[in-house]
Amino acid sequence: SYELTQPPSVSVSPGQTASITCSGDKLGDKYACWYQQKPGQSPVLVIYQDSTRPSGIPERFSGSNSGNTATLTISGTQAVDEADYYCQAWDSSIVVFGGGTKLTVL
Amino acid sequence: QVTLRESGPALVKPTQTLTLTCTFSGFSLSTSGMCVSWIRQPPGKALEWLARIDWDDDKYYSTSLKTRLTISKDTSKNQVVLTMTNMDPVDTATYYCARLSPVAGTAYMDVWGKGTTVTVSS
Numbered sequence: 022s023y024e025l026t027q028p029p030s031v032s033v034s035p036g037q038t039a040s041i042t043c044s045g046d047k048l049g050d051k052y053a054c055w056y057q058q059k060p061g062q063s064p065v066l067v068i069y070q071d072s073t074r075p076s077g078i079p080e081r082f083s084g085s086n087s088g089n090t091a092t093l094t095i096s097g098t099q100a101v102d103e104a105d106y107y108c109q110a111w112d113s114s115i116v117v118f119g120g121g122t123k124l125t126v127l
Numbered sequence: 128q129v130t131l132r133e134s135g136p137a138l139v140k141p142t143q144t145l146t147l148t149c150t151f152s153g154f155s156l157s158t159s160g161m162c163v164s165w166i167r168q169p170p171g172k173a174l175e176w177l178a179r180i181d182w183d184d185d186k187y188y189s190t191s192l193k194t195r196l197t198i199s200k201d202t203s204k205n206q207v208v209l210t211m212t213n214m215d216p217v218d219t220a221t222y223y224c225a226r227l228s229p230v231a232g233t234a235y236m237d238v239w240g241k242g243t244t245v246t247v248s249s
Contacts, residue, residue, distance in 0.1 A: 022191075052232060063239040063241055065239070069237075070233060075237060107173065107174050109235075111233060114179070115187060116164060116176035118166075120173045121174070
């Protein structure tokens with residue numbers, strides 16, 4: 022079965038750029054999306070189709086996908102961005118999630 | 128405005144069957160391309176995709192759980208139902224439903240319900 026691998030944790034200082042990676046075999050041949058989940062809340066879509074931001078998502082969120090790695094980048098990270106982030110892709114008609122990355126802003 | 132709401136028992140006993148209902152509004156599951164998925168999240172753990180049902184009644188299941196899952200829809204009631212048999216304490220989780228919206232070549236879960244917490248314990 023297809024697997025997506027994320028680092029368990031990433032730390033960033035306020036105002037700096039955070040990069041969260043998601044690795045999978047030939048992931049660049051698929052579309053990736055990203056969800057943000059804060060404690061006690063439902064996931065929120067922040068990037069779809071590799072790099073498209075849904076309405077209402079700040080411009081500091083961006084995405085890319087090439088080769089075996091998709092990357093979520095948060096520019097000018099703010100304290101409010103501290104959350105768990107999950108990548109997601111499709112394996113045929115099956116949804117696959119990464120294991121999640123806890124972003125700490127300190 | 129699109130909303131989804133999960134409902135079902137908060138507590139089930141081991142070996143019992145769990146039935147969850149997702150009631151949605153703001154879109155129709157009769158619309159070409161629309162789908163609804165179920166996802167769960169054990170306490171402190173990652174998201175796990177469970178199942179999906181499409182506008183044309185096609186159904187897809189997690190490879191690891193497909194023998195225990197059944198998904199169905201009632202378009203007239205705007206509901207999607209998920210049943211999971213032979214519940215075990217490891218199935219304790221928050222269960223979410225989400226709308227899957229199509230876009231060229233893919234689909235994404237753009238609206239999620241608030242989730243319902245299910246505990247499996249005798």
